[in-house]
Structure formats: C-alpha cells, structure tokens
Amino acid sequence: DAKTTQPPSMDCAEGRAANLPCNHSTISGNEYVYWYRQIHSQGPQYIIHGLKNNETNEMASLIITEDRKSSTLILPHATLRDTAVYYCIVRDNNAGNMLTFGGGTRLMVKP
Amino acid sequence: NAGVMQNPRHLVRRRGQEARLRCSPMKGHSHVYWYRQLPEEGLKFMVYLQKENIIDESGMPKERFSAEFPKEGPSILRIQQVVRGDSAAYFCASSPGAGNQPQHFGDGTRLSIL
Numbered sequence: 001d002a003k004t005t006q007p008p009s010m011d012c013a014e015g016r017a018a019n020l021p022c023n024h025s026t027i028s029g030n031e032y033v034y035w036y037r038q039i040h041s042q043g044p045q046y047i048i049h050g051l052k053n054n055e056t057n058e059m060a061s062l063i064i065t066e067d068r069k070s071s072t073l074i075l076p077h078a079t080l081r082d083t084a085v086y087y088c089i090v091r092d093n094n095a096g097n098m099l100t101f102g103g104g105t106r107l108m109v110k111p
Numbered sequence: 112n113a114g115v116m117q118n119p120r121h122l123v124r125r126r127g128q129e130a131r132l133r134c135s136p137m138k139g140h141s142h143v144y145w146y147r148q149l150p151e152e153g154l155k156f157m158v159y160l161q162k163e164n165i166i167d168e169s170g171m172p173k174e175r176f177s178a179e180f181p182k183e184g185p186s187i188l189r190i191q192q193v194v195r196g197d198s199a200a201y202f203c204a205s206s207p208g209a210g211n212q213p214q215h216f217g218d219g220t221r222l223s224i225l
Contacts, residue, residue, distance in 0.1 A: 036216075101153040
C-alpha cells in the first residue's frame with residue numbers, strides 16, 4: 001500500500017473548520033483513501049473514504065486532488081470532541097484487507 | 112444497531128497464563144480483523160478471518176498467538192504463555208465483505224501482564 005505523510009500535529013479553534021492534509025504521492029489507480037480517527041483510549045472510528053471524487057457525509061468532507069497525490073479531510077465546524085488522532089490510509093482493496101496505520105495527525109481543538 | 116463488541120475491556124494476567132479476547136462483529140458482518148496497539152505506537156494488523164477461515168495471518172506472531180472465528184459465536188484471539196511484551200490494546204474490526212467497504216472497530220481489550 002502507498003505510504004502517506006501527515007503533519008504530526010495541528011491546532012484548530014472551536015467552531016472553525018479543521019482542514020487536515022495528507023500526501024500520498026505514490027498512490028496507484030486501485031487504491032482508495034480512508035480516514036479514521038482515534039479518540040484517547042477508544043477504538044479507531046471510521047470517518048470517510050473515496051477513490052477519486054470528493055465525498056461528503058454527516059461527519060466530514062474528503063477532497064482528493066485531481067492527480068490523487070494528496071487529499072484533505074475537512075471537519076466543517078470543529079468541536080472539542082473532535083480532538084483526536086486522525087489517520088489517513090490508502091489501501092488497494094484488491095490486494096489485501098489490512099489497514100496500515102501511520103503516525104497520523106494529532107488534532108487539538110481549542111476553545 | 113450494536114457496534115463491534117469486545118470483551119473483556121480490561122484483562123490482567125500473570126506471566127505464563129493464557130489470555131482469551133473475544134470479538135462479536137457488527138450484525139451482518141462476516142469479516143473480522145484483529146489489530147494490536149503497543150503503548151505509544153500505532154495500530155498493527157495481526158490477522159483477518161472470515162467465518163471458519165483464516166484469510167491472512169501475516170501480522171500474527173508465529174508462536175503463542177492464535178485466532179479463530181467459528182460458525183457460531185464470537186471471534187477469539189488467544190495468547191498462550193503471556194509475557195510482559197504482550198501488554199497492549201487489542202482491537203477488533205469487522206466489515207460486511209471485502210472490497211472497499213470500511214472496517215468498523217470495537218473499543219478494544221486492554222491486556223496487562225504482571
């Protein structure tokens with residue numbers, strides 16, 4: 001699976017949009033981009049995933065660049081409960097089913 | 112709609128004992144995955160099972176660890192003769208099938224070895 005690069009930490013003001021970037025410059029055509037988050041002491045929570053089109057659900061939006069080499073997860077109105085480690089994962093769904101977690105981005109939402 | 116259920120949430124064992132961790136997948140999910148998170152580290156894949164079959168155990172230590180997902184009942188991760196280095200959080204995830212369907216995680220079992 002392609003390696004991803006994320007900033008180790010970010011801050012965001014409560015109520016503002018949180019934009020979390022992810023680079024995946026070696027992504028191949030079959031690989032999807034998945035985002036999960038892990039709030040302290042809990043299991044990872046699925047947020048969203050996509051292949052090449054932008055996606056939106058009740059939690060977040062996923063913006064994937066046209067060349068697919070990077071993506072951004074957007075939390076439109078961050079709350080204190082969004083403080084967590086966010087993981088960007090790319091996976092070839094035809095080549096195996098494991099998720100490979102990197103270091104992620106530790107997002108701190110501040111009042 | 113119950114999520115992935117893991118029990119126990121916390122398990123304490125002495126060195127040399129056996130640990131059994133249980134995972135009930137979400138309703139309608141027939142694929143189960145186990146991951147381990149050592150203190151201050153990221154999650155690492157261990158094993159992927161479908162009902163009665165181990166599909167991928169490439170992340171499982173060769174000795175002392177085993178996993179099963181019987182036709183009836185939860186998936187079990189079994190660790191024999193535990194050592195201090197087995198202390199970790201063990202997470203189970205499930206999905207309805209293979210392909211691009213996301214995995215959904217339980218809240219894990221925290222295993223502590225005395």
